[in-house]
Amino acid sequence: MSSEKVPLSERRKFIIQTLQGVGLAALGAVTWSAYATHAKASPLALRPPGAIREEDFVAKCIKCGLCVEACPFDTLKLAKAEDNVAIGTPFFRPRSIPCYMCKDIPCVPPCPTGALEASLVSRVVENNKKLDINMSKMGAAVIDSDQCIAFWGVQCDACYRACPLLGSAIVIDHSRNDRTGKHAYLVPRVVGDVCTGCGLCEKACVTEKASIFVLPIALAKGKAGKSYIKGWDEADDARLGEKDTKKDMTTKTPQSSKKAVDYLNSGGL
Amino acid sequence: MNWLYKHRFLLTRRFTQLSIVALYGAANWWGVKFLQGNLSSSLLLEKVPLSDPYAVLQMTAAGAVLGANVLIGATIIALFYAVLGGRAFCSYVCPVNIVTDGANYLRRLLRFDEAERKVWVSRNVRYWILGLSLPLSFVLGVAAFEMISPIGILTRGLIYGIGLGATVVAGVFLFDLFGLKNGFCGHICPVGGFYSLIGRFSIFRVRHDQQKCTLCMKCVNICPEKQVLPMIGKKSGFVVSGECTNCGRCIEVCDDDALNFNLRAFKKSDA
Numbered sequence: 350m351s352s353e354k355v356p357l358s359e360r361r362k363f364i365i366q367t368l369q370g371v372g373l374a375a376l377g378a379v380t381w382s383a384y385a386t387h388a389k390a391s392p393l394a395l396r397p398p399g400a401i402r403e404e405d406f407v408a409k410c411i412k413c414g415l416c417v418e419a420c421p422f423d424t425l426k427l428a429k430a431e432d433n434v435a436i437g438t439p440f441f442r443p444r445s446i447p448c449y450m451c452k453d454i455p456c457v458p459p460c461p462t463g464a465l466e467a468s469l470v471s472r473v474v475e476n477n478k479k480l481d482i483n484m485s486k487m488g489a490a491v492i493d494s495d496q497c498i499a500f501w502g503v504q505c506d507a508c509y510r511a512c513p514l515l516g517s518a519i520v521i522d523h524s525r526n527d528r529t530g531k532h533a534y535l536v537p538r539v540v541g542d543v544c545t546g547c548g549l550c551e552k553a554c555v556t557e558k559a560s561i562f563v564l565p566i567a568l569a570k571g572k573a574g575k576s577y578i579k580g581w582d583e584a585d586d587a588r589l590g591e592k593d594t595k596k597d598m599t600t601k602t603p604q605s606s607k608k609a610v611d612y613l614n615s616g617g618l
Numbered sequence: 619m620n621w622l623y624k625h626r627f628l629l630t631r632r633f634t635q636l637s638i639v640a641l642y643g644a645a646n647w648w649g650v651k652f653l654q655g656n657l658s659s660s661l662l663l664e665k666v667p668l669s670d671p672y673a674v675l676q677m678t679a680a681g682a683v684l685g686a687n688v689l690i691g692a693t694i695i696a697l698f699y700a701v702l703g704g705r706a707f708c709s710y711v712c713p714v715n716i717v718t719d720g721a722n723y724l725r726r727l728l729r730f731d732e733a734e735r736k737v738w739v740s741r742n743v744r745y746w747i748l749g750l751s752l753p754l755s756f757v758l759g760v761a762a763f764e765m766i767s768p769i770g771i772l773t774r775g776l777i778y779g780i781g782l783g784a785t786v787v788a789g790v791f792l793f794d795l796f797g798l799k800n801g802f803c804g805h806i807c808p809v810g811g812f813y814s815l816i817g818r819f820s821i822f823r824v825r826h827d828q829q830k831c832t833l834c835m836k837c838v839n840i841c842p843e844k845q846v847l848p849m850i851g852k853k854s855g856f857v858v859s860g861e862c863t864n865c866g867r868c869i870e871v872c873d874d875d876a877l878n879f880n881l882r883a884f885k886k887s888d889a
Contacts, residue, residue, distance in 0.1 A: 374746050378754060385758050385765045407760045409682040411673055412770060413659035414778065418646045427774055429781035435760070436783075437658075437770055461659050461667055461687040462677070 391434040395441050395546060395563055397425055398448065398485035399457040399470040403567065406464050412437030415459035422449050425456060441487075443548020443563050450482045450513050450547050483514060488546030489569035490519070490539045490561050497560040499536045502526045508561045509537050511553035518544040537561065541570050627866030634710045639776045646777050657711070657773045658764070659688055667691030672748075672812040676761035679752045696816055704817035708803060708810050709865035713772050717787060718803045721794035722842070730796075737798050741845065741861070744811035751808055763808055800842045810863075818860035823882040824868060828854040830876040837868035837877055856882050 357365075389407050397416050400406050416439050417425040424446045428434035439456075441448060457465045457480070470485050471478045490508075494500045512519040519537050526532040537550075539561070548563045563569075579585040622629065641653035642660070654661045659669040669691030677684060699707060709715055725731065747763070754762035764770055768790050771783040780787070794801045803810055826849055833851040838844055846859035847868065869877045 370746060374750055378750055381762065382754055382758055385760065385762055388765050389758065389760045404759060408677060408680040409684065411659045411669065411677065411688060412764065413655040414646070414774065415655050415661065417778070418654055427778050429783055430771065430786065431782040436765060437774055461669065461685055461691065462682070463685040
C-alpha cells in the first residue's frame with residue numbers, strides 16, 4: 350500500500366462540503382421545529398372576533414397588529430415571548446380587559462390576510478351583509494359551580510348582569526334552598542351555543558379568581574355528534590331521514606366492542 | 619460640519635429606521651394614521667398595503683391562502699427592493715441593524731478583533747436558514763422564521779412593549795459583540811439572505827473609482843459585508859453583489875472620493 354494520499358477530486362470535495370451543510374442544517378431544523386411546534390401551540394388563547402380556526406389562524410396571521418391598533422379598549426394584545434401564546438399573534442385576557450363587543454367590530458376589517466374573517470361575524474340583512482358582533486365565537490364561558498357563590502345560596506348575579514346577551518347567553522336557574530328551607534338558589538347557567546366569549550362576565554365576577562371564565566370553544570364545549578336527535582324539536586327530528594343518520598349509529602367505545610355475552614362468559618363477572 | 623458629512627448615510631439610516639418605528643408607534647399610540655401596522659404588514663395613508671414578502675412566502679408555504687391586500691403589499695415591497703433598493707431594508711429599515719451596529723461599534727472601540735479567537739461561520743448560513751424555513755413552514759403549518767425572528771420581536775417590542783423578548787434582542791447583541799463580528803446580520807439572518815437574492819439586480823449601487831483609490835482600505839475595514847468589495851484598488855466598477863446593503867459606510871470613510879452611489883450600468887463599457 351502506498352502511503353501517498355490521492356488528492357480528493359473536486360466533485361468529492363463538493364459533495365463532502367454539501368453534506369456538512371446538510372448535517373448542520375438537520376440539527377438546526379430539529380431544534381428549530383421543536384421550538385416552533387411548542388411556540389405555536391396556544392390552546393388557551395382567546396382570539397379576536399371573526400378569527401378562523403386556531404390551526405389556520407396561526408398560519409394566516411401575519412402579526413401586523415392592525416386589529417390591536419383598531420381596538421378602542423386596548424383589549425387585544427400581540428403576544429410577547431412570555432405570554433404562552435404563539436408569538437406576535439393577537440389575543441386577549443378577559444379578566445384584565447374583556448371584549449366590549451363594539452357594534453362595528455373595528456378589529457376585523459383591517460386584517461390584511463383573512464385570519465380575521467368578516468363573514469364569520471356578518472349576517473345578511475335585506476341582501477346586505479351586516480357585521481353582527483353577537484355572532485362572534487371568541488370562546489365560551491364556563492362556570493366553576495364549587496366556587497361560584499351563587500351556588501352556595503349567596504345572592505349574586507354579577508355575571509348575568511354584565512352579559513351583553515343577558516337572558517340568552519347567561520340565564521338564571523332557580524331552585525329551592527333546602528338548607529335554609531325558605532330561600533331560593535338563583536344560579537347562573539351559560540348557554541354555550543349563544544355565548545360569544547367576550548368575557549364581560551369573567552371581568553365582572555366577584556370571587557377572588559373568576560369563577561366564571563372564558564375558554565376557547567375547542568376546550569369549553571363538548572359535541573353530541575350525529576347519533577343523538579332531539580325528537581321533540583321538529584327541525585332536529587328532520588335529520589332522522591338524512592343520509593348520515595342512516596349509517597351504523599352504534600356507539601363505539603373499547604367496552605362496546607365486546608359482545609355482552611362474551612363479557613359474561615369471559616369470567617370477568 | 620465635516621463630522622456630519624462623514625456620517626451622512628449613517629445619520630440618514632438612523633433617521634429612517636427610527637422614523638419608521640416612530641410612525642408605527644404614532645399610529646398605535648395616538649391614532650396618527652400615516653403608517654399603521656408593523657414591518658410584517660402595514661398600511662400607508664390608510665390606503666396602500668405594504669407587506670413583508672418573505673413572511674408572505676413562508677405563510678404560503680405553511681398552507682395559508684392569503685387575502686389580496688397582503689399579496690399586493692408583498693409585491694410592492696419586493697419590487698421596490700428588487701428594482702431600486704437592493705438589500706437596503708437591512709440598513710435603512712430594520713431596527714435590529716441598530717443593535718448589531720452598536721455591537722460592532724463597541725467591538726472596534728474595545729479592539730476585540732485583535733485578541734479574540736477566530737470563529738469561522740460561513741456567510742451562506744443565511745441561505746441555508748432561508749431554504750430551511752420554507753419546508754419547515756410547510757411541515758409545521760406556521761411561518762417558521764416568524765416564530766423566532768428577532769426583527770419581529772424587536773419591532774413589535776418597540777411599538778407594543780417588549781417584555782421577555784428583550785432577552786432575544788440582548789442575545790443578538792451579545793452574539794455580535796463577543797461571538798462573531800457581524801454575526802447575526804451578516805451570517806445568520808434569512809431576511810438579509812432573502813433581500814440579497816431579490817435585490818441582486820437593483821439599480822441603486824455603490825460605484826468604485828479605482829483611479830482615485832489610494833488603497834487605504836478604510837472601506838473594506840468598515841464594510842459589514844467585506845466580500846462585496848473585491849474590486850477595491852484593482853478596477854473601477856459597481857458593487858454587484860446582492861449582499862451589499864447600500865449602507866454607504868464605505869463612501870463615508872473614503873477620504874479620496876473613490877466610492878459613490880450611482881445608478882447601475884448593466885453594459886460592461888459603462889462600468
